[in-house]
Amino acid sequence: MDNSTVEAVNRLTARWAARGSARSADTAEGTVFTAAGLWPLLALLADGADGPARTELEQALGIPADAAAEAARGLLTALDGVRGLRAATGVWARRDLPLEAAWSDRLPAGTRSALTGDEDTDRKALDAWAAERTDGLIEQMPVEVGPHVDLVLASALALHLTWEKPFSERQVRPHRGPWNGRCLRGLTVTHAFPERIRVAQGAGGPVTLLCVPGAPGAHGAHGADVHLLLGEPGAAPGEVLTTGIAEVTGALASSTASELPDGSAGPGLSLRTVDSTRPEPVARIATVAFDIRAEHDLLLHSELFGLTSAAARPGHFPGISAVPLAVGSARQSAVARFHAEGFEAAAVTAVGMFRGAARVPSHRVRQAEFEVDRPFGFLAVDRESGLVLFAGWVTDPDTLA
Numbered sequence: 001m002d003n004s005t006v007e008a009v010n011r012l013t014a015r016w017a018a019r020g021s022a023r024s025a026d027t028a029e030g031t032v033f034t035a036a037g038l039w040p041l042l043a044l045l046a047d048g049a050d051g052p053a054r055t056e057l058e059q060a061l062g063i064p065a066d067a068a069a070e071a072a073r074g075l076l077t078a079l080d081g082v083r084g085l086r087a088a089t090g091v092w093a094r095r096d097l098p099l100e101a102a103w104s105d106r107l108p109a110g111t112r113s114a115l116t117g118d119e120d121t122d123r124k125a126l127d128a129w130a131a132e133r134t135d136g137l138i139e140q141m142p143v144e145v146g147p148h149v150d151l152v153l154a155s156a157l158a159l160h161l162t163w164e165k166p167f168s169e170r171q172v173r174p175h176r177g178p179w180n181g182r183c184l185r186g187l188t189v190t191h192a193f194p195e196r197i198r199v200a201q202g203a204g205g206p207v208t209l210l211c212v213p214g215a216p217g218a219h220g221a222h223g224a225d226v227h228l229l230l231g232e233p234g235a236a237p238g239e240v241l242t243t244g245i246a247e248v249t250g251a252l253a254s255s256t257a258s259e260l261p262d263g264s265a266g267p268g269l270s271l272r273t274v275d276s277t278r279p280e281p282v283a284r285i286a287t288v289a290f291d292i293r294a295e296h297d298l299l300l301h302s303e304l305f306g307l308t309s310a311a312a313r314p315g316h317f318p319g320i321s322a323v324p325l326a327v328g329s330a331r332q333s334a335v336a337r338f339h340a341e342g343f344e345a346a347a348v349t350a351v352g353m354f355r356g357a358a359r360v361p362s363h364r365v366r367q368a369e370f371e372v373d374r375p376f377g378f379l380a381v382d383r384e385s386g387l388v389l390f391a392g393w394v395t396d397p398d399t400l401a
Helices: 004-017 033-047 053-063 065-079 101-104 119-133 236-249 309-313
Strands: 030-033 085-094 112-113 153-161 168-171 184-191 197-202 205-212 224-231 252-256 263-266 271-273 283-286 290-297 327-336 340-356 367-371 376-382 390-395
Touching: 004 033, 004 053, 004 065, 004 236, 004 390, 030 327, 030 340, 033 065, 033 085, 033 153, 033 327, 033 340, 033 390, 053 065, 053 309, 065 085, 085 119, 112 119, 119 340, 153 168, 153 224, 153 236, 153 390, 184 340, 197 236, 205 236, 205 263, 224 236, 236 390, 263 290, 290 390, 309 327, 327 376, 327 390, 340 390
Parallel strands: 085 112, 283 367
Antiparallel strands: 030 390, 085 153, 153 340, 168 184, 184 283, 197 205, 197 252, 205 224, 224 376, 263 271, 271 367, 290 327, 327 340, 376 390
C-alpha cells in the first residue's frame, strides 16, 4: 500500500477514535467503525468538489483533492490483496442524472449501477449488494432510497481471520468492575510472549496491547492481526484507542513484556519469574468473546469528515455533475465478532446525494498474566502496511446462559 495513503487513513481513524475521549471506560457504549471504509468515498467526493467543500474534504482526507481519486483506487486494490479481506465500492446514479465523464472515468472499475427511483426496487438492489459484499454480516445498505435520491456512493469491507492458535472457551465471572458477577464467555490461550504483549504510555496513562495473530497466508500473502487494548480502570475510550493506534502504527514507542520488570507491569498485566521445564517464556491470556454492531450518522460530526459545506447546500460538486448536488446522508453500519476460532468484521458506508438543498438532521442521538475483565478497545491491522482496518470499544461481551 502507498505509505502516504496509509498514514492519511490512520490519522482519520485516530481523529474518529478521539471523539469518544470525553466518556469514561465504564459509561461509554460499545462501538466499531472503519475509516478505511469511509476514506475512499470522501476521496471520490473530493475529486468532484470545488470551493469550501473541496477544501474541507482535503483536510479530512489529509491529501490534495487532485490526487484523491487515484489514491482511492490504489487503496481499494491494495485492500483486496490482504488475506481474509474483501473490499468493494459501488456507485448508483439516476438515469436522468448526467455524470461528468472525467469523474466517472476515474471510478474504480465495475462500480457503476443505476437507480430506478422506485423505492422497493432500489432498496432490494442496494441491500443485496451490501449483504453479498460482506458475506451477510451487513444486511442493509445504510442509506435512504426513493425518488428523491439521485446518487449513492458506497463501500464495503469484510474481514475474516482464523487465529494462528485458537482459544479455549470457559465460563468467567469478574469479581470487580462493571462486569462484576456476570457470567461471560471467557477465552483463554497460552502463547510465547516476548513481542505480542506490549505496554505503551499514552497521554491518558498506560495501555497494555496484546497482538492476536491471524493464521499466516498461503503463497506469501500477508494478512491481518487483532490487537486488544486495555487501559487503567476508568480510562477514556478515545485515549486508549488513540494510544493503541499510535503504537501499532509506529508513532509511539512501547516495551514488550520481556523488557519489563517483574510485578504489575501494565493494565491487566503482571509478570513474574518462575521455574519451568521448558526454556520458552509464556503468556497466559484470558479475555472475553464479543459481538458488536454499531450505526454511525457521519453528518452528526460533519466537520470531522469534511462534509459540513457539502451537506449545507447544493452546488459544491460540479466535477461530478452539472446538476447541483448536496450530500443528504452519510452513514456507516459496522459489526465485529471476536470468538475462539477467529475474528470477523464488516462495514458498509454509504453517502446519499440529492438535487437541491440537503436535509439537515433534526436530532443528535516472562510468565505473563494478562486478564481483560473490564471494557477495552481493539484494532484490526493489516500486518504489512500498518493500516488500521477496524477499530472499536467493547462494553458488553458475550454471556453464557
